[in-house]
Amino acid sequence: MKLAGLSLKENTSGKHKGRTKITKRGRKKLRALLFRVCMIMVAKNSAFKALHAYYTQRPDNPLKKMQSLIALCNKLIRILFAIGKKQFEFSEERMLKDIPHMRAKIEVEKAA
Template sequence: FLKLYALPHEIAEFTEDELLAHLRKSVSRSVELSKIRELQQAASKSIGLRQGAEMARLELKTILAKYELIQLQFEELDAKIDGLLDEVPGVPQMLAIKGVGRDTIAGFFAEVGDLSDYSHPRQIIKLAGLSLKENTSGKHKGKTTITKRGRKKLRALLFRVCMILVAKNTAFKALHAYYTQRPDNPLKKMQSLIALCNKLIRILFSIGKKQFSFDEEKMLRDIPHLAVTKKVEMAA
């Protein structure tokens, strides 16, 4: 309806058929006539000022033109990102990981760059500021925390995707449960997420180098109590 460039009191003057015909040109899904009536009823009760309607309409046209231009630029940017990702080794395998999306991988490479510049995932962990440090003073032994010396955006991106992985990915969910519930040295939730961020970095690094498919079952076998259970099942 914004493209009618009409103010509320003017919307009330359109017929139902005119509004319905306009909507059918703009949206793909069907629109109920009841919605049209609700809109007209709300517009008829508008108490907004009616002076300066021509300038308000001109401002609306300008805002919509800017919006459409920005949308077009976003579409062009998305197409450019897709083209660049197609050239990066291992991206299809990374995108096959449940819970990892295109924006995550694009953001990861935007911060990290070419994986061939790194010889070990620890370098990326350090770049993200996820390396561990122990806070000590004299004889006092403090808590172990992450350095946070690195790319803040990369660290934030990794935390966001790991929270999604813990919810949607079976292997990461199981590993998070193990870290936080194990009898010996259980981790707090945030500590576990840090460990999972580092795990994800290692996985993406390895896939980028060797282009293999991520295997959730293989990752689960790395969890001690699940590995023992697997051995018992195989023995039986």
């Protein structure tokens, strides 16, 4: 995430607490590529679509659409790193089970 420039940084000084933004101190092309891939993943992949919907529509602290896409870019980086390191196949169900708020939704859907 740091290499892509997607790390978060808060702009603060003394008592002033500023906005939190991404640092943009990394590979510009990597960041652009990840963003484009996330846009397609949200459109085509049901797991990423569900996560995007949750992030933008959650009752407490909903994210704006762009903030949600950046969060999904970070998620995609972590997934790709784990796949490369541990050599396993991507599973949408497994990804959603690892997220506590999504696990409850999956269990409700299976029960119905």
